Structure formats: C-alpha cells, structure tokens
Amino acid sequence: MKYVFxxxxxxxxxxxxxxFSKSFNAQKLPKNIxxxxxxxxxxxxxxxxxxxxxxxxxxxxxxxxxxGEYTGEISSEMLFDQGVKFxxxxxxxxxxxxxxxxxxxxxxxxxxxEFNITPVLCxxxxxxxxxxxxxxxxxxxxxxxxxxxxxxxxxxxxYEPVWxxxxxxxxxxxxxxxxxxxxxxxxxxxxxxxxxxxxxxxVKPENVKMILxxxxxxxxxxxxxxxxxxxxxxxxNLAEE
Ligand code: PGA
Numbered sequence: 001m002k003y004v005f006x007x008x009x010x011x012x013x014x015x016x017x018x019x020f021s022k023s024f025n026a027q028k029l030p031k032n033i034x035x036x037x038x039x040x041x042x043x044x045x046x047x048x049x050x051x052x053x054x055x056x057x058x059x060x061x062x063x064x065x066x067x068g069e070y071t072g073e074i075s076s077e078m079l080f081d082q083g084v085k086f087x088x089x090x091x092x093x094x095x096x097x098x099x100x101x102x103x104x105x106x107x108x109x110x111x112x113x114e115f116n117i118t119p120v121l122c123x124x125x126x127x128x129x130x131x132x133x134x135x136x137x138x139x140x141x142x143x144x145x146x147x148x149x150x151x152x153x154x155x156x157x158x159y160e161p162v163w164x165x166x167x168x169x170x171x172x173x174x175x176x177x178x179x180x181x182x183x184x185x186x187x188x189x190x191x192x193x194x195x196x197x198x199x200x201x202x203v204k205p206e207n208v209k210m211i212l213x214x215x216x217x218x219x220x221x222x223x224x225x226x227x228x229x230x231x232x233x234x235x236x237n238l239a240e241e
Contacts, residue, residue, distance in 0.1 A: 003156070003198055003218030004235040005036040005120065006225025007060060007088060008043075016226075017043050021050035023228035029054060030239035034218075035232075036086055037225065038120075041074050044082045058086035058120070061094060064107035066114075076108075080115035087112050088220075090146060091122045092162045102145035109146055109155070119155045120220070121146050122200070123183070127163035135161075135179060140186050153193035158220040159183055164201025166222060170211050171201075177213040184215065205233035212238065 012020070029035065036056040039047050048057045063073035079087060089112070090105040105121070112119045123142040125135040143157070159180055164170050171179070180197050187195045199212065200220030208219060218238070224230040 003034045005220045007038045020228045027232045030236045033235035048083045056085040064104045076111040076115045086118040089119045105146045113152045122158045124160040153191040156196045158198040158200045160200035
C-alpha cells in the first residue's frame with residue numbers, strides 16, 4: 001500500500017471544490033493506493049461528504065490548545081467532530097512563514113493523539129542547510145523535538161525539503177532514498193513500529209516514478225493536488241511501479 005496525500009494549502013473556493021469533487025469521483029482509483037487530502041478548515045465538512053468515501057479528509061493544521069479563549073483557533077476535538085482522519089503538523093510554510101516552533105508542533109501532536117487523528121509530521125531542511133550538508137542533523141532535531149515525551153506510534157512523517165516545495169526542484173532519487181532511510185533509522189530509535197514516511201516537494205504525475213524508491217511509502221503533493229486528474233494520476237503512476 002502506497003499513500004498519495006494532497007495539501008491544498010490556502011487555495012480553492014466553493015465552486016472549485018465542487019468541480020474537483022465531480023472530477024475526482026468520476027475517476028477509477030488504482031488499487032493499493034490510499035488517497036488523502038488535507039483541505040482548509042472551511043471545506044472539511046463538505047469534502048468529507050463529497051469525496052470522503054474514496055479519500056481520507058485531513059486538516060492542514062490544528063491548535064496546540066485544547067479549547068477555550070483562543071480566538072480563531074481550531075481544536076483537535078473540533079477536527080475529530082468533523083470526521084477528520086489525519087492532520088498535517090509542522091509544514092514548512094507554518095514553520096518558516098508563520099513562526100511555528102518545535103514546542104508548538106510537539107503540543108499539536110499530543111492534541112491529535114488525544115482524538116485518534118493521525119498526525120502527518122512534516123520535516124525538511126532549507127536550501128542553506130542542504131548546501132551546508134546539515135540535512136541529517138536538522139531532520140534528527142526536528143523529529144526528536146516533535147516527538148518529545150510521546151509514546152504513541154500512530155503517526156506518519158513527510159520529508160519535504162523546503163527548497164523543493166513549489167519550486168519544481170527535487171532531490172535525486174538516491175538522495176530521497178538515503179534521507180528517508182535515515183529518517184526511518186532515527187524513528188526506529190524512538191518507536192518500534194514501522195512508521196510510514198512520505199516524500200513531498202514538487203511531485204507531479206510526470207516525475208513520481210523517477211523520484212520514488214522502494215523505501216518511500218508515498219507522497220505529499222501540493223500544487224498538483226489542486227487538479228483532480230493530476231492528483232489521481234500520481235497514484236496511478238505510483239501503482240504501476
Ligand atoms: P508542492 O508542495 O507539491 O507544490 O511542491 C508540497 C507541499 O508543500 O506539501
């Protein structure tokens with residue numbers, strides 16, 4: 001089983017959601033591929049109703065707080081109430097554009113576990129860190145800090161080099177294979193369960209086969225997940241492997 005998870009980010013309007021769902025539902029999905037789609041909060045309910053039977057619906061973020069006086073925040077309990085199956089945590093845009101800290105990420109992981117929502121923990125190095133050969137050090141630190149004090153093992157990790165997100169650039173197949181191997185080694189010291197690790201960053205139907213090796217459990221797709229045909233095609237191409 002391989003995973004094709006999408007991340008809509010801050011895109012789409014009601015009309016687009018309807019068009020996407022119609023096109024998604026009209027397609028035959030490949031066997032052995034699990035589709036998931038992280039969507040803005042405002043579409044969670046509708047997307048669950050429209051495509052929830054064929055695709056797990058997830059959130060892009062959750063609050064570190066449980067409930068109460070946090071105007072504008074959305075709790076993990078609210079996500080659970082909406083039937084949300086998974087939630088992205090620590091996406092690089094939140095870390096780098098919105099100043100999300102490792103401590104907040106750790107709290108968010110804990111909130112999601114309280115409601116049995118699978119966190120998809122996003123980790124990745126910046127261009128400077130990549131060029132300075134600090135990738136492994138950064139990834140280890142992000143993983144250890146996010147998982148501090150956590151004994152749960154129902155989570156996934158998405159390795160997304162910051163410099164590959166939305167740029168059209170990707171690491172080589174060998175680099176992705178080695179880095180994901182390293183992430184799995186670090187995870188095996190933290191938990192004894194086989195944690196699924198996805199790759200994300202400029203994944204498209206055309207390159208998915210070129211960049212994925214056997215130790216990669218699937219992909220997290222941004223831009224190409226806005227188009228239902230491309231999104232499904234990524235899974236079809238992966239299923240051919
Ligand atoms: P991209 O985004 O596929 O548009 O590069 C990936 C992500 O941010 O999850």
